[in-house]
Amino acid sequence: MTKIKICGLTRLCDIEAVNEALPDFAGFVFAESRRRIAPENALALRKVLNDGIKAVGVFVDARIEEILGICSQGIIDVIQLHGQENQDYINKLRDITGKPIIKAVRVRSGEDIKAAGGFSCHYLLLDAYSQKAQGGTGETFDWNLAAQVNKPFFLAGGLKRDNIIEAIETLAPFGVDISSGVESNKVKDREKILEIVDLIRR
Template structure:
């Protein structure tokens, strides 16, 4: 029997996406604050978050962002908290993660653009709470929609999100590698927009 793992639907940017998520109830959704076709502004994210079902946890996705930008969205300095977890998808190092964690109690996810098994094992030593294993694409920080060789994933003590080219046809195989959470984005889109039917189909496999 396939081990149950959680689901994150990343790149929500419209109120219709939120309504669909509220019906489907993935464990996590992602707001992308980095440059991307799915990028949302902090102000838009505030509005979207207010409509999001409280049972769904919101992840903020950042690439080499100023720390103050992250902390404001994390509810620092009396700001309204928009996110529940912080995903670092750039070149952020151990010093950055440690400094960030000094200022916020929110869990930190560190993305690894996978090139080798050794790289994943080394990343496990970082002080983040979770890893996110994604496909390495030269010049890009994720969102490629392509799969890496999951056989490179070693046995890990740290829980990890698995991303990169996961779709309806391979999601069971992805889950069989034992991730804490499956992360999808382009697989639940049609014409660059989130597709409720595809979101439902993916969610059903993991239920």
């Protein structure tokens, strides 16, 4: 069954909503973003997150020491890299933390996906390319390019109620990563979270 990740959680009510919906992963963004959360706030939210939901930390070209500090506090179970991190960087994180690593790919062409396939990460995350954004764009990309993927991947970028089933049936991703698609007025919407998780699970 396709795994579900709800990303960009910042408030207690967001955690209450995912605890009710029970996706597989919950994402905390530690990079520059309107969804950025301070480690101390993420720790407080993690303490009330359902134990069955894995917490993912999203970073963009962060110092390894920053990621290790967050890992050492027990805030996250999975590391997601959304910048220009190279193989040496990934290897060091894997060796030190032992945590699963997701490497995001901003897709412009199949070559972008092929190049990322050589990374020693556990999963790729395919997202739309934008010159303005290193993180999520809220836009889709040409899903046909995903035929180039050679390892388990999360699909991201513009996923919402109206296209999520088509995306899953077309690409059979390991997981889907949803953020803006479960927001209203740029904050997480409980009803949208419950609806999309139920839709995928059914």
